[in-house]
Amino acid sequence: MSTITSRNSLVNGGTNRYEFVAGATIALSALLFALGMTALFEFVTLTDPIAGVPTVSVLGGLLVLIGIGVIGLGVSSSLELIETTPDRSAGLVAGVVFGGLWFGIGGIVAAGILGLGGAGWILPALLLGGGAFAVTTFTREDIGSTVPAGVLAILAGGVFLTGVLGPGWSYSPGSFPSDNAVTFFPSVIVPGSVLFCSLLVGWASAKAYAGFGARGRHLGAHVLIYLNALGIIAVLFGLVGFVVIKGAPTAFTEVAIGPGVGPEVSVLGLSFSLPVSWPFLMNGASVFVRVDGILPAVVGTVWLVVGAVLFAVPIAVGAAVFLAEYADEGRFTSVVEVATNGLWSTPSIVFGLFGASFLIPRFGGSKSLIAGMLTLGFMLLPLVLITSREAMLAVPDEYRDASAALGVSKWQTIRSVVLPAALPGVVTGIILGVGRIAGETAPILVTMAGGTLPAGGETVDVIGGFEFIATPPFVTNEALLQASSALPYQLYALITAGLGGPQFEDAPFTALEFAWANAFVLLTVVLSFYAIGITTRYYFRRKLNR
Amino acid sequence: MSEPSPTTETTESESTDTNDPTSTRTAATASMSGTSTTTGESEEELREEWTDYQFAGETHVAAENLDVHYGDDHALKDISIDIPSESVTALIGPSGCGKSTFLRCINRMNDRIRAAEVDGSVEVDGVEIYQDGVDLVELRKRVGMVFQQPNPFPKSIRDNVSYGPRKHGDIRTGLIDRLLGRGESDAELELVERALKRAALYDEVSDRLGDNALGLSGGQQQRLCIARALATDPDVLLMDEPASALDPIATSKIEDLITDLSEEYTVVIVTHNMQQAARISDQTAVFLTGGHLVEYDDTDKIFENPESQRVEDYISGRFG
Ligand SMILES: Nc1ncnc2c1ncn2[C@@H]1O[C@H](COP(=O)(O)OP(=O)(O)OP(=O)(O)O)[C@@H](O)[C@H]1O
Numbered sequence: 100m101s102t103i104t105s106r107n108s109l110v111n112g113g114t115n116r117y118e119f120v121a122g123a124t125i126a127l128s129a130l131l132f133a134l135g136m137t138a139l140f141e142f143v144t145l146t147d148p149i150a151g152v153p154t155v156s157v158l159g160g161l162l163v164l165i166g167i168g169v170i171g172l173g174v175s176s177s178l179e180l181i182e183t184t185p186d187r188s189a190g191l192v193a194g195v196v197f198g199g200l201w202f203g204i205g206g207i208v209a210a211g212i213l214g215l216g217g218a219g220w221i222l223p224a225l226l227l228g229g230g231a232f233a234v235t236t237f238t239r240e241d242i243g244s245t246v247p248a249g250v251l252a253i254l255a256g257g258v259f260l261t262g263v264l265g266p267g268w269s270y271s272p273g274s275f276p277s278d279n280a281v282t283f284f285p286s287v288i289v290p291g292s293v294l295f296c297s298l299l300v301g302w303a304s305a306k307a308y309a310g311f312g313a314r315g316r317h318l319g320a321h322v323l324i325y326l327n328a329l330g331i332i333a334v335l336f337g338l339v340g341f342v343v344i345k346g347a348p349t350a351f352t353e354v355a356i357g358p359g360v361g362p363e364v365s366v367l368g369l370s371f372s373l374p375v376s377w378p379f380l381m382n383g384a385s386v387f388v389r390v391d392g393i394l395p396a397v398v399g400t401v402w403l404v405v406g407a408v409l410f411a412v413p414i415a416v417g418a419a420v421f422l423a424e425y426a427d428e429g430r431f432t433s434v435v436e437v438a439t440n441g442l443w444s445t446p447s448i449v450f451g452l453f454g455a456s457f458l459i460p461r462f463g464g465s466k467s468l469i470a471g472m473l474t475l476g477f478m479l480l481p482l483v484l485i486t487s488r489e490a491m492l493a494v495p496d497e498y499r500d501a502s503a504a505l506g507v508s509k510w511q512t513i514r515s516v517v518l519p520a521a522l523p524g525v526v527t528g529i530i531l532g533v534g535r536i537a538g539e540t541a542p543i544l545v546t547m548a549g550g551t552l553p554a555g556g557e558t559v560d561v562i563g564g565f566e567f568i569a570t571p572p573f574v575t576n577e578a579l580l581q582a583s584s585a586l587p588y589q590l591y592a593l594i595t596a597g598l599g600g601p602q603f604e605d606a607p608f609t610a611l612e613f614a615w616a617n618a619f620v621l622l623t624v625v626l627s628f629y630a631i632g633i634t635t636r637y638y639f640r641r642k643l644n645r
Numbered sequence: 646m647s648e649p650s651p652t653t654e655t656t657e658s659e660s661t662d663t664n665d666p667t668s669t670r671t672a673a674t675a676s677m678s679g680t681s682t683t684t685g686e687s688e689e690e691l692r693e694e695w696t697d698y699q700f701a702g703e704t705h706v707a708a709e710n711l712d713v714h715y716g717d718d719h720a721l722k723d724i725s726i727d728i729p730s731e732s733v734t735a736l737i738g739p740s741g742c743g744k745s746t747f748l749r750c751i752n753r754m755n756d757r758i759r760a761a762e763v764d765g766s767v768e769v770d771g772v773e774i775y776q777d778g779v780d781l782v783e784l785r786k787r788v789g790m791v792f793q794q795p796n797p798f799p800k801s802i803r804d805n806v807s808y809g810p811r812k813h814g815d816i817r818t819g820l821i822d823r824l825l826g827r828g829e830s831d832a833e834l835e836l837v838e839r840a841l842k843r844a845a846l847y848d849e850v851s852d853r854l855g856d857n858a859l860g861l862s863g864g865q866q867q868r869l870c871i872a873r874a875l876a877t878d879p880d881v882l883l884m885d886e887p888a889s890a891l892d893p894i895a896t897s898k899i900e901d902l903i904t905d906l907s908e909e910y911t912v913v914i915v916t917h918n919m920q921q922a923a924r925i926s927d928q929t930a931v932f933l934t935g936g937h938l939v940e941y942d943d944t945d946k947i948f949e950n951p952e953s954q955r956v957e958d959y960i961s962g963r964f965g
């Protein structure tokens with residue numbers, strides 16, 4: 100039946116204009132959704148004009164437009180001006196959603212704008228909610244799914260256009276304790292309702308575009324999913340972009356490239372000047388340098404992660420080999436599994452307490468780099484163990500049989516067949532784990548961290564710290580026993596010291612800018628570890644597959 | 646076999662629990678076949694002389710009163726068979742009659758199955774392999790195996806073939822050896838080439854020995870597995886339905902290859918394909934449901950004039 104009607108709609112004369120309006124409404128909804136996103140992240144300010152018109156008014160006008168558009172679509176479909184295949188009803192789910200929405204709007208308008216006190220708001224809320232539910236559920240699908248959405252958009256747009264929600268407006272729901280009342284400002288409410296209305300109208304007009312019915316629901320769901328995915332991706336990129344925009348200019352202060360501009364370094368007794376000068380990354384923070392920098396924290400974080408990985412990965416992979424290859428599947432392995440899962444979800448400050456009470460007394464009694472490394476290593480252990488074990492269990496038994504049938508011993512089979520096949524999985528575990536520990540603040544705070552803003556001279560020199568001596572243990576490393584800074588800890592210290600503080604009197608930036616630049620560098624360091632991990636995994640995968 | 650640990654016992658009892666319906670069914674079928682045949686016929690079902698195959702050459706593999714249990718499941722019952730050297734022996738029989746189990750007894754791959762318990766004796770080259778102190782590495786070097794599904798390692802073609810010899814230290818390509826100038830990459834290449842040529846694969850892959858073996862077709866993978874088994878220089882080659890996943894052309898390549906191999910190797914092959922068994926084997930052993938070896942003789946004799954009525958029915962497709 101639906102095939103016949105859709106064949107009819109192909110030859111129907113009025114279809115083209117209808118489809119154009121529907122398509123335009125979808126496109127406008129998407130545009131509005133994007134505008135709402137940018138407004139939410141304050142890339143555009145609501146009072147700024149777009150082409151001479153205040154942004155609020157533009158948003159309001161567009162909302163009214165798409166509202167009218169979508170209602171028009173629904174009405175022309177229900178008047179049978181064009182061939183569509185609507186169901187008898189938009190369905191209970193849509194009914195409940197629209198009913199709930201309009202119930203809330205009725206309540207807010209009655210209580211907040213009309214000022215009906217006590218329980219006076221309930222009646223209008225019930226009336227509106229019930230009405231919307233009835234319209235959605237008991238009319239044909241073309242009316243039921245377009246009109247409630249369209250009216251909502253027109254209402255919101257009208258409110259923006261008439262200036263009821265001016266810049267000075269705010270709304271505090273009365274039910275909260277008066278002192279610290281929750282207050283909503285237009286900068287949140289306007290983008291929020293724009294996003295919401297554009298989602299609804301986009302969905303409804305997508306249904307209309309496909310002529311309602313099964314095809315309509317399909318397209319409507321698609322538009323919803325795409326807009327939602329768009330929103331999530333926008334949030335992710337927005338967050339990263341935000342940090343970059345706020346932090347990068349400070350981080351790149353006075354970078355210079357050219358022969359001999361950089362600080363002097365000596366490698367193998369040869370001393371020369373680096374061809375790059377990057378003060379923010381190459382200086383510590385002290386009164387002797389003009390551009391204060393975060394070198395000690397960067398070096399501290401890198402060594403911290405390297406140390407934790409070097410400590411945890413061999414142990415974890417070894418344990419995983421035992422669990423996956425040697426231990427019988429049974430009560431013991433399931434206990435270990437529960438324990439490792441539990442360890443992985445243990446709050447990091449608990450690991451910090453362990454480090455502070457158990458490790459620090461054993462490593463010289465004061466906070467030290469090695470205590471931090473081991474603490475984070477213990478945090479990393481369970482995840483690498485879990486993922487490595489899974490990866491090894493996923494290696495097909497055929498490989499083991501084939502190897503055994505060639506007379507190769509179990510250990511050699513594990514080393515040359517099972518482990519290589521499981522490596523990508525192991526690396527995935529390391530990537531995820533490093534992503535978590537590199538940004539940890541709490542355990543570092545109690546096991547490793549030194550001064551708030553260390554000077555360049557306090558940079559740990561792990562490689563240079565090795566000293567060889569004639570008596571056991573033959574090698575010592577003073578640097579590992581020093582306290583050190585790390586990027587997340589330094590950010591924490593900056594925030595607690597007060598971002599308005601006059602810490603950088605002679606520097607070309609404020610404490611707040613310094614903190615954003617610190618965050619930017621932290622993000623970059625973590626992402627670089629990711630990049631290294633993903634490249635390694637890609638390399639091992641390729642080796643397995645080609 | 647070693648003492649089972651407590652955990653082993655739990656898993657075993659669990660597996661028997663879950664297998665219970667099946668094992669009851671097997672028991673039921675067994676008792677049904679026992680009742681449905683008359684006493685005279687069931688006497689006739691198994692006769693010593695049907696499996697008492699006389700041949701001229703020397704015996705390479707000899708099984709004597711071999712019984713295999715998987716938990717409560719008695720999979721192989723009192724198998725005695727002598728397999729002549731440098732020939733092709735086909736094992737045929739309906740699904741689940743224990744052909745693979747028997748094959749795995751010859752290179753002790755059953756050791757890897759926890760539930761399996763083997764009683765009786767198997768001799769390879771006149772040496773009992775089910776005694777203490779048997780070197781499994783040496784045994785499996787002498788008795789190679791090719792599985793039903795091609796199972797190359799996710800490594801390059803070259804590494805797949807040289808895997809066995811390398812792990813056994815027969816060719817040295819390790820870093821230390823290379824540094825000491827003892828590296829034998831030429832020897833490795835030569836060995837790889839020889840094994841691939843034996844397995845009739847070399848011409849197809851000679852220009853991409855470094856490519857991953859998983860990129861080969863199914864038939865090529867199976868021949869690669871044969872090459873991999875040949876590279877450790879075995880005397881006996883066990884093949885468990887090596888052509889079951891292959892198209893007719895690849896199958897005929899593998900059949901030709903088996904015929905070639907039988908000049909140097911003792912080949913024992915399981916197959917479900919009667920024509921294949923008739924084409925390539927010198928002698929055929931017929932296993933029937935219940936894990937009995939019913940008849941064992943020259944292939945021509947088995948296919949043209951079997952002694953047992955049940956074997957004749959099976960071969961002519963009337964049951965099984
Ligand atoms: N790993 C195992 N654990 C438990 N029982 C097994 C196992 N392998 C085989 N068996 C049982 O042993 C019996 C013989 O199995 P086997 O694999 O030797 O049969 P087959 O003759 O090779 O059959 P097919 O032709 O289908 O491969 C079957 O009843 C099977 O259920």
Ligand SMILES: [Mg+2]
Pocket residue numbers: 744745746885
């Ligand atoms: Mg089998």
